[in-house]
Amino acid sequence: MTEVFISDTKKGLTKAVNEIFSNLEETGSILKESKEVYIKVNGIDFKKHSYTSPEVLKEVIRYCVDKGAKIYVMENSTQANMTRIVFEITGYRQICEELGANIIYLDEQETENFEFNGKPSISDDPKEGYILKNFRLPKTIVDIIKNRNAVTYINLPKLKTHSMARVTLGIKNQWGFPQHADRSIDHNYNLHSKLVDVYEYIKPDITIIDGTEGTINGHYPPTAWEDKLVIPFNILIAGRDTLSVDVVGARIFGMDIAEVPHLKIASQRGLGEGDISKIKVIGKNLEDYKEKYDWNLPQIFPDNVKIVRGKKLLCIEGCQNNTLVTLQVFANDYKERFKGGWFLIIGKGHDDDLVEKLETEGYKKGLVAGYCAIEEVGEKLRDAFGKRKVFFSGNCNNLAETVRAILKLSGMTVFDLVGNALTNEKLMDLIDLANKNNSTALTPL
Numbered sequence: 001m002t003e004v005f006i007s008d009t010k011k012g013l014t015k016a017v018n019e020i021f022s023n024l025e026e027t028g029s030i031l032k033e034s035k036e037v038y039i040k041v042n043g044i045d046f047k048k049h050s051y052t053s054p055e056v057l058k059e060v061i062r063y064c065v066d067k068g069a070k071i072y073v074m075e076n077s078t079q080a081n082m083t084r085i086v087f088e089i090t091g092y093r094q095i096c097e098e099l100g101a102n103i104i105y106l107d108e109q110e111t112e113n114f115e116f117n118g119k120p121s122i123s124d125d126p127k128e129g130y131i132l133k134n135f136r137l138p139k140t141i142v143d144i145i146k147n148r149n150a151v152t153y154i155n156l157p158k159l160k161t162h163s164m165a166r167v168t169l170g171i172k173n174q175w176g177f178p179q180h181a182d183r184s185i186d187h188n189y190n191l192h193s194k195l196v197d198v199y200e201y202i203k204p205d206i207t208i209i210d211g212t213e214g215t216i217n218g219h220y221p222p223t224a225w226e227d228k229l230v231i232p233f234n235i236l237i238a239g240r241d242t243l244s245v246d247v248v249g250a251r252i253f254g255m256d257i258a259e260v261p262h263l264k265i266a267s268q269r270g271l272g273e274g275d276i277s278k279i280k281v282i283g284k285n286l287e288d289y290k291e292k293y294d295w296n297l298p299q300i301f302p303d304n305v306k307i308v309r310g311k312k313l314l315c316i317e318g319c320q321n322n323t324l325v326t327l328q329v330f331a332n333d334y335k336e337r338f339k340g341g342w343f344l345i346i347g348k349g350h351d352d353d354l355v356e357k358l359e360t361e362g363y364k365k366g367l368v369a370g371y372c373a374i375e376e377v378g379e380k381l382r383d384a385f386g387k388r389k390v391f392f393s394g395n396c397n398n399l400a401e402t403v404r405a406i407l408k409l410s411g412m413t414v415f416d417l418v419g420n421a422l423t424n425e426k427l428m429d430l431i432d433l434a435n436k437n438n439s440t441a442l443t444p445l
Contacts, residue, residue: 001278001279001280002239002241002244002272002273002278002279002280003023003027003239003240003279003280003282004237004238004239004241004244004245004248004279004280004281004282005019005020005023005024005236005237005238005239005281005282005283006235006236006237006238006248006281006282006283006284007019007020007235007236007238007283008234008235008283008284009211009212009234009235009236010234013055013056013059013212014059014062016059016236017056017059017060017062017063017236018063019283020208020236020238021063023238023282023283024206024238024239024240027240030064030067030152030154030205030206031064031067031068031069031152032149032150032151032152033149033150034070034147034150034151035068035069035070036069036070036072036150036151036152037064037069037070037071037072037151037152037153037154038072038074038104038140038144038151038152038153038154039057039060039061039064039071039072039073039074039101039154039156040074040075040153040154040155040156040173040174040176040204041057041073041074041075041092041156042075042156042157042158042160042168042173042176042210043075043077043083043086043087043090043092043176044077044078044081044086044176045077045078045081045086045220046081046085046086046088046089046090046418046421047220047223047329048223048226049213049215049221049223049226049229049230050158050160050215050219050220050221051086051090051158052156052157052158052210053158053210053212053213054090054091054092054095055212056156056208056210056212056236057073057092057095057156058095058099060154060156060208061073061095061096061099061101062099064154065099065100065101069152070102071096071099071100071101071102072101072102072103072104072140073092073096073101073102073103073104074103074104074105074106074140075087075092075104075105075106075176076105076106076107076138076176076177076179076180076441077107077176077441078176078399079180079183079184079398079399079400079441079442080399080400080402080403080404080442080443080444081441081443082107082430082431082434082439082441082443083105083106083107083108083434083439083441084105084430084433084434084439085418085422085427085430085431085434087103087105088422088426088430089418089421089422104140105434105437105439106138106140106141106176106177107138107179107180107434107439107440107441108434108437108438108439108440109138109139109140110138110139111136111137111138111139111142111179111440112136112137112139112142113134113135113136114134114135114136114137114201115133115134115135116130116132116133116134116135116194116197117197117200118130118133118193118197130186130190130194131185131186132182132185132186134182135178135179135182136178136179136182137177137178137179137201138177138179141177141202144202145201145202152205152206153202153204153205153206154204154205154206154207154208155170155173155174155204155206155207155208155242156173156207156208156210157169157170157172157173157207157209157210158209158210158211158214158215159209159210159211159213159214159215159233159235159237159249159252160214160215160219161214161215161216161217161218161219161253161293161294161295162218162219162295163217163218163219163220163295163296163297163316163321163324163325164187164191164316164317164318164321164322165191165192165195165260165261165262165317166250166255166259166260166261166262166295167246167249167250167253167255167260167263167295168219169207169209169245169246169249169250170204170207170209170242170243170245170246170249171195171196171199171242171243171246171262171263171266172195172262174195174198174199174202175195175198177198177202178198179440180400180440180441180442181440181442184318184394184395184396184397184398184399185395185396186396187317187318187322187395187396187397188315188317188318188319188396189315189317190317191262191317191318192261192262192265192317193262193265195262196262196265196266196269196271199242199266199271200269200271203242203271204242205240206238206239206240207238207239207240207242207245207246208236208237208238209236209237209238209245209246209249210236211233211234211235211236211237211249211252212232212233212234212235212236213230213231213232213233213234214230214231214233214252214253215229215230215231216229216230216231216253216293216294216295217229217293217294217295217296217297217298218295218296218297218298218321218325219325220325220329222328222329222332222333223332223333224332224333224335225298225332229298231293233252235252235284237249237252241272241273242272243263243266243267243271243272243273243274244272244273244274244279246260246263247263247273247274247276247279248276248279248281248286250263251276251286251289252286252289253292253293253295254289254290254291254292254293255292255295256276257274257275257276296316296321297321297324297325297328298328300328301324301327301328301331302327302331302338302340303340304339304340304341305327305331305340305341305342305343305344306342306343306344306358306361306363306366307324307327307343307344307346308343308344308345308346308350308354308358309346309347310346310347310348310349310350310372310373310376311347311349311350312347312348312349313347313348313349313372314346314347314348315347315370315396317396318370318396318397319346319347319369319370319372319373319393319396319397320346320347322369322396322397322399322402323344323346323367323369323370323393323397323402326399326402326403326406327344327406330406330410330412334410334412334416334417337410337411337412337416338410338411338412339409339410339411340410341362341363341365342363342365342366342367342409342410343358343363343365343366343367344366344367344369345366345367345368345369345373345377345381346368346369346370346373347370347372347373348372348373348376349376350373350376350377354377354380354381355380355381355384358381359384364385364389365385365389365390365409366381366385366389366390366391366409367390367391367392367393367402367405367406367409368381368390368391368392368393369392369393369397369402370393370394370395370396370397371394371395371396374392374394378390378392391404391405391408391409392405393405398442399442400442400443400444401442401444403444404444404445407444414427414443414444414445415427431443431445
């Protein structure tokens with residue numbers, strides 16, 4: 001049977017990490033010929049509770065260094081951010097420098113083209129194929145793919161539900177590999193298959209889920225709600241088969257594989273063991289995890305923003321939850337600066353008298369997110385209210401364009417998002433340095 005190990009972090013992170021690796025090494029050394037180890041963290045953002053614990057990263061690096069490994073820590077943050085900024089604020093950079101690990105900012109590398117496989121959807125009513133057939137992977141990832149027998153790749157995601165992918169664990173963590181510009185296209189009902197397409201190209205040697213805490217009701221909880229949305233699970237979940245590790249991780253949230261489309265697709269493609277009855281869990285009894293947690297966003301949004309949803313098509317994986325989670329965070333974590341009084345239009349299938357209704361309610365500016373809404377009502381709204389007052393976020397919600405629009409509509413700036421974590425000067429220095437290194441990150445600037 002495929003083995004997945006769960007270690008209790010309440011006995012100390014050092015002991016928990018050592019226990020995980022001790023179990024893993026019973027089936028072979030973690031190091032390969034080159035003794036190079038590449039660690040992919042979940043460093044999508046510097047927002048509290050959204051990223052892999054720096055303390056877990058530190059212990060994993062220490063263990064590998066003690067084994068004689070040369071360490072590389074890599075990531076490409078989410079759209080609307082830059083990896084250098086995330087590493088600075090989270091403390092990743094300082095940890096790497098302290099322990100002698102090399103940092104790889106994947107958004108600053110040259111890339112090679114790959115093709116999305118476009119395997120059939122699990123849906124009984126599959127929709128159209130991919131709009132974007134090709135995507136770009138950074139040089140380091142390409143090198144790992146070409147040298148799988150010589151280098152070790154450790155995937156270090158965080159235990160989180162996800163408001164679009166249901167969970168974001170080992171397989172979803174690799175969505176950080178494609179360039180920013182290649183992510184928002186087909187970030188709709190096709191997302192689940194595309195996550196597996198990337199996984200088919202590069203499978204980790206080891207996946208360790210950081211479950212010191214887990215987030216529910218989405219992947220990016222407002223700090224204002226952390227007492228309700230952050231759960232101290234105090235565990236690490238690890239194994240050599242990422243699909244099996246993810247299936248166990250989903251089970252911690254009370255979900256089975258049928259409820260997580262990308263895990264079901266990976267299982268159907270034969271990319272690991274997806275049958276939990278064939279997975280031997282060592283260290284914890286899954287029967288102890290009886291609660292079922294919600295992956296969707298809390299349906300609480302600011303009253304002073306008019307949200308208009310399309311009636312014919314509204315993808316939860318794209319313009320719906322990608323936009324709404326951003327709105328939710330801005331409205332709750334920046335209450336003192338956030339201003340409403342604007343509209344948000346998403347999806348396809350809007351009333352013919354949309355403009356009249358908005359005017360009657362006093363809304364004269366806003367954001368149209370996603371190409372469905374833009375094609376259907378975008379120009380009509382700009383004709384009525386003016387181009388400078390109606391912002392567009394293209395594709396299936398370009399997150400950088402969404403953040404830029406919400407910042408302007410709500411009277412905020414990017415400096416508000418960073419807060420006291422960095423001075424304005426330090427933030428601009430990091431942005432300048434990333435740009436000098438040819439960063440391909442899409443940002444709100």
